[in-house]
Amino acid sequence: MAKFFLRKKIGERIINGHPWIFGNELGDQDGSAEPGDIVDVFSYNGSFVGKGYYNPASQIRIRLLSRDKEENINADFFYNRIAAAWEYRKQIGYVENCRLIFGEADQVPALIIDKFNDYFVIQTLALGIDKWKDAIVAALQKIFNPKGIYERNDVPVRELEGMAQQKGFLSAPFDTSIIINENGLKFYVDIENGQKTGYFLDQQDNRRAIQHIVKDAEVLETFCYTGTFALHAAHYGARSVLGLDISEAATNTAKRNAELNGYSDICKFETVNAFDVLKQWVKDGRRYDVVMLDPPAFTKSRENIQKAVTGYKEINLRGMKLTKPGGFLVTASCTNLVTPELFLQTIDMAAKDARRKLRQVTWQTQASDHPILWHIPSTQYLKFLIVQVQ
Numbered sequence: 001m002a003k004f005f006l007r008k009k010i011g012e013r014i015i016n017g018h019p020w021i022f023g024n025e026l027g028d029q030d031g032s033a034e035p036g037d038i039v040d041v042f043s044y045n046g047s048f049v050g051k052g053y054y055n056p057a058s059q060i061r062i063r064l065l066s067r068d069k070e071e072n073i074n075a076d077f078f079y080n081r082i083a084a085a086w087e088y089r090k091q092i093g094y095v096e097n098c099r100l101i102f103g104e105a106d107q108v109p110a111l112i113i114d115k116f117n118d119y120f121v122i123q124t125l126a127l128g129i130d131k132w133k134d135a136i137v138a139a140l141q142k143i144f145n146p147k148g149i150y151e152r153n154d155v156p157v158r159e160l161e162g163m164a165q166q167k168g169f170l171s172a173p174f175d176t177s178i179i180i181n182e183n184g185l186k187f188y189v190d191i192e193n194g195q196k197t198g199y200f201l202d203q204q205d206n207r208r209a210i211q212h213i214v215k216d217a218e219v220l221e222t223f224c225y226t227g228t229f230a231l232h233a234a235h236y237g238a239r240s241v242l243g244l245d246i247s248e249a250a251t252n253t254a255k256r257n258a259e260l261n262g263y264s265d266i267c268k269f270e271t272v273n274a275f276d277v278l279k280q281w282v283k284d285g286r287r288y289d290v291v292m293l294d295p296p297a298f299t300k301s302r303e304n305i306q307k308a309v310t311g312y313k314e315i316n317l318r319g320m321k322l323t324k325p326g327g328f329l330v331t332a333s334c335t336n337l338v339t340p341e342l343f344l345q346t347i348d349m350a351a352k353d354a355r356r357k358l359r360q361v362t363w364q365t366q367a368s369d370h371p372i373l374w375h376i377p378s379t380q381y382l383k384f385l386i387v388q389v390q
Contacts, residue, residue, distance in 0.1 A: 001031070001037075001038065001039060001040055001051075002029065002030065002031035002032060002033035002037065002039045002040070002054070003029070003030040003031055003039070003040045003041075003042060004021075004026050004028075004029050004030075004039055004040070004041050004042070004054070004061075004062060005026070005027045005028040005029070005030075005041075005042050005043070005044055005046075006021070006025055006026065006027065006041065006042070006043050006044055006049065007024075007025060007026065007027040007044060008027070008044040010025045011025065011043055011044075011049070014041075014049060014064075015043070015049065016375055017373070017375040017376070018375060018376055019050075019052065019063055019064040019065075019104050019107075019109050019376070020060045020062075020063060020064075020104075020109070021041065021052075021060070021061055021062040021063075021064070022059060022060060022061060023056075023059065023061040025061075026061060026062075027044060033054045035054065035055050035056060035057060035127055035162065036053055036054070036055060036127045036128045036130070036131045037053065037054050037128075038051055038052065038053055038054075038065075038073045038128075039051065039052065039053070039054045039062060040069075041062060041064065048069045049064070049067070050064040050065070050066060050067045051064065051065060051066050051069075051071070051073060052064035052065045052066070052109070052128070053065065053126070053127070053128020053129065053131070054128065055126065055127045055128060055161055055162070057127075057160075057161065057162040058126065058127070058160060058161050058162075059160075060126075063109035063110060063126060063128060063129075064109070065077070065107065065108070065109065066107075074135075075132075075135040075138065075139070078108070078132055078135045078136050078139055079135075079138075079139040079142065079143075081101075081106065081107060081108050082100070082101065082108075082113070082136070082139045082140065082143060083139075083143055084106075085100055085101050085106045085108075086100060086143060088371075089369055092368050092369070094367070094368065094369040096117055096180070096181060097114075097115060097116055097117060097180050097181075097182065097199075097201055097204070098114075098115050098201065098369040099112070099113070099114055099115075099201055099202070099367075099369045099370050100113040100114065100115045100120070100369075101113035102369070102370045102371055102379070103125075103379075104373070104376050104378070104379060105370070105371040105372065105373050105376065105379045106371065108129065109126065109129065110124065110125040110126035110128070110129045111123070111124060111125070111129045111136070112125065112197065113136075113140070114197040114198075114199075114201060115144075116178060116180050116189055116191070116198070116199065117178070117180055117181075118144070118146050118147040118148075119146060119147055119148045119149075119150070119174070119178055119191065120140055120144070120146050120148070120149045120150070121149075121150050121151070121152050121191055121197035121198060122136065122137070122149065122150070122151045122152070122153075122170065123151070123152055123153055123155065123197065124136075124151070124153060125153075125155065125157050125158060125161070126161050127161045127162060127163055130153075130158075130161075130163060133151075133170070137149055137170050137171070141171075146171070147174060148169070148171050148172070148173075148174035148176075149169070149170040149171040150167070150168070150169055150170060150171075150176060150191050150192065151166070151167055151168060151169075151170050152167050152191075152196070152197050152198070153165060153166050153167060154166065154167045167192065176190065176191040176192035176193075177189070177190055177191075177192075178191065179260070180199070182204055182207070182228075183204070183207060183208055183232065183235070184235060185231050185232065185235055185261050186257075186260050186261055187199065187226065187228060187231070187257050187260075188226065188253055188256055188257055188260065190253065193249075194226075195225065195296075199226075200225070200228070201367065201369065201370075202334070202366040202367055202370050202382050203228065203229075203294070203332070203366075203367070203382070203384070204367050205364070205367040205368070206332070206364065206367070206384045207228060207229055207232045208232070209362050209364070209384070209386060210229065210232060210233060210236065210290070210292070210330060210386070211232075211236045212236075213290055213328045213330075213361070213386065214232075214233040214236050214237065214238040214289075214290050215236060215237040215238070216237060216238070216239050217233070217238050217239060217288075217289035217290045217327075218238075218239055218240050218288050218289045218290075219233045219238045219240065219241040219242070219288060219289065219290045219291075219292065220241075220242050220244070220288040220290070220291045220292065220322065221233070221241065221242070221243045221244065221292040221294070222243075222244045222245075222274040222278065222291075222292065222293050222294075222295070222315075222319070223244070223245060223274055223293065223294050223295045223296065224243030224244055224245045224250070224251070224254055224269065224294075225245055225247075225250045225254070225294075226250055226253040226254050226257055227243050227251075227253070227254030227255075227257050227258060227267060227269060228257075229292050229294060229330070230242075230243040230254065230258075230267050230269070230292075231254075231257055231258060231261055231263060231267060233267075233290070233292075234258070234261075234263040234266040234267050235261070235263070238266065238290075239266070240266060240268075241263075241266055241267045241268070242267075242268050242269075242270065243267065243268070243269040243270070244269070244270055244272050244274050244277065245269070245271065245272075245274075246271065246272065246273050246274070247271070248271045251269040251270065251271045254267075254269045255269050274295075274315070275314075275315065278315070278318040278319070278322065279318060281322060282318055282321045282322060286322060287322060287323070287324045287327075288322055288323060288324065288327065289323075289324055289327045289328070290323070290327060290328045290329075290330065291319045291320075291322050291323045291327070291328075291329050291330070292329075292330040292331075293315055293316060293319050293329070293330065293331040293332065294330075294331075294332045295311075295312075295315060295332075295333075296334070297333075297334050297335040297336070298311045298312065298333075298335050298338075299335060299337060302337060305337050305338065308335050308337070308338055309338065309342065309346050312333060312335075312338070312343065312346045312347075312350075313346050313349055313350045313353075314350075316329070316331055316346070316347055316350040317350040317353050317354045319331065320350060320351060320354040320356045320389050321354050321356075323356075323389040324389075325389070325390060326388065326389075326390060327388070327389055328361065328386060328387065328388055328389065329358075329385075329386070329387050329389050330384075330385075330386050331347065331384075331385050331386075331387075332382065332383060332384045332385070333382070333383045334381060334382050334383075335381075336378055336381040338383070339377075340365075340380070340383050343383045343385075344383075344385070347385065347387070356389050356390065357389075357390045358387040358388065358389060358390070359387060359388040359390065360385070360386075360387055361386040361387060361388060362384070362385065362386040363384070363385050363386075364384050365380055365382050365383065365384065366380075366381065366382035366384075370382075
C-alpha cells in the first residue's frame with residue numbers, strides 16, 4: 001500500500017478530523033498508487049493519520065475512510081459502516097424514509113444513500129467510492145432485502161473525478177415511480193427522473209414547522225417543485241395555496257400529489273418563472289398571509305458567492321413585500337457556500353430594503369438524518385428560517 005505524507009505545517013484541519021486532503025497539502029510519497037486505490041496517510045514526521053482512497057485527477061487528492069491503522073478497507077468495512085448508520089437512524093426515529101448515508105458525516109466520503117421505504121437510491125460521487133459500489137449494493141441487500149436499488153450518478157461532479165455520468169438499476173428492474181408517506185401525507189417520488197435522488201428528504205422536519213402559521217391562511221409557495229410544502233400547508237389547515245415552479249414536470253407531479261391527498265380544491269399550481277412573476281405581483285399589490293421560498297442552490301463555486309447572495313436578497317425582498325403585515329415568510333437556502341451567518345445577514349439586508357421589520361419564529365437546519373459534524377462545516381448546508389413580517 002502506497003504511503004503519502006502531509007507537508008510540514010499543514011495538517012491541523014486533517015489531524016482534527018476533516019477527511020479531505022488536497023493536492024497542495026501532500027509532500028513525499030512512498031510507493032505508487034492507481035486512481036481509486038486505498039492508501040495510507042502519515043504526518044510529515046511519520047505518525048499515522050489515516051487511510052483512504054486516492055485520485056490524482058481530483059483536487060481532493062485523498063478522502064480518508066478510517067483513522068484506525070489496523071482496519072482493513074474491504075466489503076466488510078462498508079457493510080459495518082452502513083449497518084452503523086442504520087442503527088443511528090433508528091435511534092433518532094428516521095426509519096421509513098431517510099438519508100441512510102450522508103457522505104463524510106457517516107464516515108463514507110462521497111457516498112449518498114437515500115431510503116424510500118423499501119427502495120434505495122445511491123450516488124457514488126468520487127472514483128474511490130465508486131470502485132466499492134458492488135460491495136455497497138451487497139451490503140444493502142444483506143441488511144434490508146430491498147424491493148429495489150437504483151443509482152442516480154447523473155451528476156456533473158463525477159466528471160471532476162474522471163467518471164462518466166450514468167443512472168440505472170443496481171437490482172432487478174422495478175417501477176421507479178413510487179409513493180412514500182411523510183407527516184400523514186402521501187407523495188409521488190420519481191426515482192429515475194426526479195431532482196437529485198427523486199425527493200428532498202432534508203426538509204421533512206421543516207415541513208412540519210409551518211403547522212401553526214398556515215392555519216386559515218392564503219399561502220404562496222415559490223420554487224414548489226412537487227408541492228411538498230404546499231401540501232403540508234393544506235394539511236395543516238390553509239384556506240388556499242398557490243405553488244409556482246419553472247418546471248412543468250414538477251407542477252404536474254404537484255397536481256398529482258394534491259389529488260392523491262384530496263387537496264386539489266385548496267392547492268393550485270402554475271408553471272412560471274418565480275423571479276419574473278413575483279416582481280410583477282409586487283407591483284400589482286398582491287398580498288399573502290404566508291409566503292414560502294425554497295429555491296435551488298444558486299451557486300456551487302466560491303467565485304459566484306456574491307451572485308448567489310444577490311439572488312437570495314432579491315427573492316426574499318420580493319417575498320417580504322408580498323407578505324401581509326403580520327404575516328409570515330418561510331425561507332430557505334441549500335447553497336452550501338452560503339454560511340448560516342451570511343444567509344441571515346442577507347435576509348436582514350432584504351428586510352431593510354423592503355422597509356419591513358422581522359420577528360424570528362423558527363431557525364433550524366436540515367433533518368437529523370443528515371448529521372452535522374462540527375469539524376466538517378460542509379455537513380451543515382441547509383438554512384431554514386420562519387419570520388413574522390411587520
